[in-house]
Amino acid sequence: MQIIFKEYSKVIWQKKWYFLLCLLGLSSATILDFYVPVLYKNIANGLASEYSAATHAMMLHNLVLIAVFYAGIWLSWRVLEFGIIPVDGGGVSLLEKRCFDVLKKQKYIFFENSFSGSLIKQANRFSRSFEIIMDWCLFQLFQNILAISIAFVIFYQQQPRFALYFLAWVVVYLAWNIGFSWWKLRFDEAVAKADSKVGGVYSDAISNIFIVKSFVLENIEQQRVDQAADEVYQRKKIAWILMFISFAVQGLMIFAIELLLMYLMISKWQTSNFQVGEFVLFQSILLMLIQRLWEFGRNLRNFFTALADATEMSAVFKNTDLELDSPQAKMQKISRGQVSFNNISFAYAGRQPLFQDFSLHIKAGEKVALVGHSGSGKSSLTRLLFRFVDAQSGTIQFDGINSRDFTLASLRQQITLIPQQPELFHRSVRDNITMGTEVSDIELHEIAAKAHSLDFIRQLPQQFETKVGERGVKLSGGEKQRIAIARAFLEDAPIVVLDEATSALDSLTEQQVQVAIFELLKHKTALVIAHRLSTILRMDRIIVLEHGQIIEQGTHQQLLAHQGRYFQMWQHQQGEFLGE
Numbered sequence: 001m002q003i004i005f006k007e008y009s010k011v012i013w014q015k016k017w018y019f020l021l022c023l024l025g026l027s028s029a030t031i032l033d034f035y036v037p038v039l040y041k042n043i044a045n046g047l048a049s050e051y052s053a054a055t056h057a058m059m060l061h062n063l064v065l066i067a068v069f070y071a072g073i074w075l076s077w078r079v080l081e082f083g084i085i086p087v088d089g090g091g092v093s094l095l096e097k098r099c100f101d102v103l104k105k106q107k108y109i110f111f112e113n114s115f116s117g118s119l120i121k122q123a124n125r126f127s128r129s130f131e132i133i134m135d136w137c138l139f140q141l142f143q144n145i146l147a148i149s150i151a152f153v154i155f156y157q158q159q160p161r162f163a164l165y166f167l168a169w170v171v172v173y174l175a176w177n178i179g180f181s182w183w184k185l186r187f188d189e190a191v192a193k194a195d196s197k198v199g200g201v202y203s204d205a206i207s208n209i210f211i212v213k214s215f216v217l218e219n220i221e222q223q224r225v226d227q228a229a230d231e232v233y234q235r236k237k238i239a240w241i242l243m244f245i246s247f248a249v250q251g252l253m254i255f256a257i258e259l260l261l262m263y264l265m266i267s268k269w270q271t272s273n274f275q276v277g278e279f280v281l282f283q284s285i286l287l288m289l290i291q292r293l294w295e296f297g298r299n300l301r302n303f304f305t306a307l308a309d310a311t312e313m314s315a316v317f318k319n320t321d322l323e324l325d326s327p328q329a330k331m332q333k334i335s336r337g338q339v340s341f342n343n344i345s346f347a348y349a350g351r352q353p354l355f356q357d358f359s360l361h362i363k364a365g366e367k368v369a370l371v372g373h374s375g376s377g378k379s380s381l382t383r384l385l386f387r388f389v390d391a392q393s394g395t396i397q398f399d400g401i402n403s404r405d406f407t408l409a410s411l412r413q414q415i416t417l418i419p420q421q422p423e424l425f426h427r428s429v430r431d432n433i434t435m436g437t438e439v440s441d442i443e444l445h446e447i448a449a450k451a452h453s454l455d456f457i458r459q460l461p462q463q464f465e466t467k468v469g470e471r472g473v474k475l476s477g478g479e480k481q482r483i484a485i486a487r488a489f490l491e492d493a494p495i496v497v498l499d500e501a502t503s504a505l506d507s508l509t510e511q512q513v514q515v516a517i518f519e520l521l522k523h524k525t526a527l528v529i530a531h532r533l534s535t536i537l538r539m540d541r542i543i544v545l546e547h548g549q550i551i552e553q554g555t556h557q558q559l560l561a562h563q564g565r566y567f568q569m570w571q572h573q574q575g576e577f578l579g580e
Contacts, residue, residue, distance in 0.1 A: 003314035004307065007098065008130055011091040018086040022138055025080030030143055032069045032076065034150040037284035039066050045277035084138075088131045095127035099313060105322045108388035109348075118200035119316075125192070126313035129306035136303040140296045147292055151285050158278060162264055169257045173250070173293060180246050181300045187239045188308035194232040196312055201228045243301050254290050261286055323387075323408060331410040334398045336364035337494040337525030339385070344394035346384065354380055355391070355548040364399075367526040369536035371569065372545035378529045380548075382497055385527070386412055398495075416493040418517075420500040422484035424472030429457055430464040432472070433486045447489045452516040453482035485516045496521055498528045542566065 012019050039062045046059040103119060111119075148170055155163035205212055205221040212221055265279050339362040347353040354377050362368050370378045383389045384396060387403060396403040403411060424432045430444065439447075444464065448454040456479055460466040472480045488496060498517065518538070530536045537556050544552035544559070544566050552564050559566035 003317045004126075004129075004310045007095065007126075007314075007317065008091075008133065011094050011130065012087075012134075014094065015087045015090055018083040018090075021083030022080055022087055023142070025076045025078075025083065026138060026143055027146060029073050029076035029080065030146050031150060032072045034147060034154070034285060034288065036066055036069050037281050037288075038154065039063075039069070040284060041277035041281035043277075044280040048276040088134055091130050091134060092127050095130050096123070099123035099126055102317055105324070106316070106319065107321060107323050108383070110319070110321075118196045118203070120203075121196050121199040122313040122316070125309035129310040132302055132306040133310075136299055136306075140299050140303070144292050144296050147289060151289055154285060155282070158281065159264070162261070162282070165260060166257070169253070169260075170293075173253050174296075176249060176253070177246070177296065177300050180242075180249075181304045184239065184242045184246075185304050185308060187235065187242060188305045189311055191232065191235045191239050191305075192308045192312060194228070194235050198225070198228045198232055201225050246301070247298070250294065254294065258286065258290070325407045326404045328405055329407045330405070332398075332401055332406045333410075334401075334414045334494050336399050338362065338364040338397075338399050339495065339525060339527070340395075340397040340400075341381070341384070342395045342397065344384065344391045344396070346380065346389070346391040346394075348389075353548070358394070358548060358550075360543065360550065362525060362527065365523060365525055367521060367528065367538070367540045369528045369530055369539040369542045370545060371530060371536070371542060371566065375547075376545040377548040378545060379499060382417070382499055382527070382529065385497065386415060386417070413491070414493045415495045415497060416488040416491050417497045417499065418481070418484045418488055421477075422472065422480045424468050424475070424480060424483060426467065426470045428462075428465045428467055429460065429483065432468060432483055433464075433490060435487060435490075437490060439490065447486050450489050450516065450519055451482045451486035453479070453486050456482070482516060485520055488520055493524075495525045495527070498526065498530075500529050544569075 042062045043059050046055045046062075049055055100123070103123065152163055152167055155166055201224050205225065212218060261282055265282070341358060341360040344355045344358040345353060346355045346358075358377075360381075370381065372378055380389070384391055387408060398406070398411075398414075433439075433444065433447065445454060448457055448464075457463055457466075466474075468474050468483075472483070475483070526539075528536055528539060536542060540555070541553060542556060542559055543550055544564075546565065552559055552562065552566050554562065560570060
């Protein structure tokens with residue numbers, strides 16, 4: 001809760017002048033609205049008496065005042081509307097930006113452990129809940145407190161005893177609503193969590209729709225969605241039953257205050273101490289208040305539901321394990337491209353250590369390949385290099401500078417990654433190559449030609465302006481790889497990391513992509529992760545990893561001559577073990 005109100009309060013402070021304008025408009029509209037029945041009381045008393053010129057003039061005077069009050073109410077609502085757009089709409093916009101700012105600071109491993117669909121839903125709820133909560137605070141909490149205060153003053157001026165009864169009734173009514181809704185909040189939070197789970201299941205299935213269809217998993221995935229949706233329904237059913245119980249109690253309370261008013265009016269009539277105008281005044285104000293308080297009780301559910309919706313995202317706001325620059329970090333330049341892993345010890349949370357006192361030195365311009373079975377630590381070295389994860393001890397240095405002395409942005413801008421499955425944005429080919437960089441058409445064509453991608457781009461319907469689909473689904477694996485290589489040419493970083501960049505390609509496409517890769521790697525330091533050993537024959541050095549340790553290293557020929565683990569892997573891939 002603290003995070004929610006803290007973030008929402010920041011937004012209100014940024015929009016404080018518009019917020020004050022809302023309060024001013026709402027206050028004047030409410031005050032004028034509740035004093036109109038006082039004028040109706042005077043007219044009603046005049047109508048109940050015999051005609052006289054003075055009475056007639058009094059009624060016309062009150063009628064003019066009613067017209068003036070209505071004009072004031074109309075203008076007050078226009079003032080409120082002028083302020084509410086920047087407060088509500090602008091506030092949601094600020095929070096949408098704030099949520100993305102918080103999410104982008106999370107560590108890479110956070111996203112590996114979270115459903116993207118659930119995160120998007122949580123962020124959307126957090127920002128959208130602001131509008132619901134803001135409207136409730138203005139139109140329910142503030143306006144009703146003001147309305148109750150005005151009504152009490154008017155009632156007390158007319159009938160002090162009834163005013164005290166009314167005040168006691170309001171306290172009981174509000175205490176029931178707020179207390180019961182606060183107790184029910186846990187059920188609303190359960191609904192929100194279950195609803196986010198539905199979003200996650202949807203996202204997981206839709207983002208992997210190719211696998212779902214190719215493995216005929218439609219029915220299985222439908223069952224997962226059905227199960228998640230049924231869980232939401234069961235939790236909603238409990239929350240709704242509790243809400244209806246609240247409505248039933250509110251209805252009884254409203255009937256009680258209405259009957260009490262009628263009883264007191266009849267008692268006054270019995271003692272001949274009764275004015276028709278007084279009944280009109282009390283009844284008008286009470287009907288207005290009952291309607292507002294009923295809306296208060298009904299909308300209190302929306303308020304607590306919005307709080308519950310915002311709670312999930314607030315947990316992300318609380319997370320302090322963020323990607324942050326070290327206090328001593330600054331923009332550093334990697335000029336040569338030397339990389340050193342010095343006595344690195346690293347373990348993923350809750351798992352056995354992967355690296356213990358691991359060291360590896362890569363000279364500037366050297367092309368180094370990492371090979372080994374799955375789980376040997378190849379991809380983890382890449383994550384350490386980019387500082388997606390940090391070692392528990394030891395240092396990684398670039399040109400002799402500790403990686404922690406770089407800002408994360410300056411470090412990652414000087415390392416290019418070409419993964420096995422390049423991720424493309426659902427944008428144009430141009431956007432996926434330039435990544436926000438301003439590039440002339442001539443330079444873009446030159447880069448595409450270097451990456452051996454110009455020919456296939458020219459065959460696309462709109463060439464460089466063709467949308468590639470979500471995650472690049474409209475392109476083949478080789479085409480996506482060449483787009484990624486074109487990015488790398490444009491980035492022109494001194495260090496290039498290839499994480500099994502050709503393992504998913506056919507032999508002909510792999511050959512075409514390798515030509516582009518070797519063109520890219522000229523005069524750069526390269527770290528190449530490969531399962532297919534045929535792709536690393538031209539590397540300066542091959543490192544063989546096993547359980548986070550270097551067990552062999554050398555050139556391809558040296559390792560074959562050594563007849564160790566690399567020799568066995570090479571024979572296996574050449575087919576010598578297939579008959580055994």
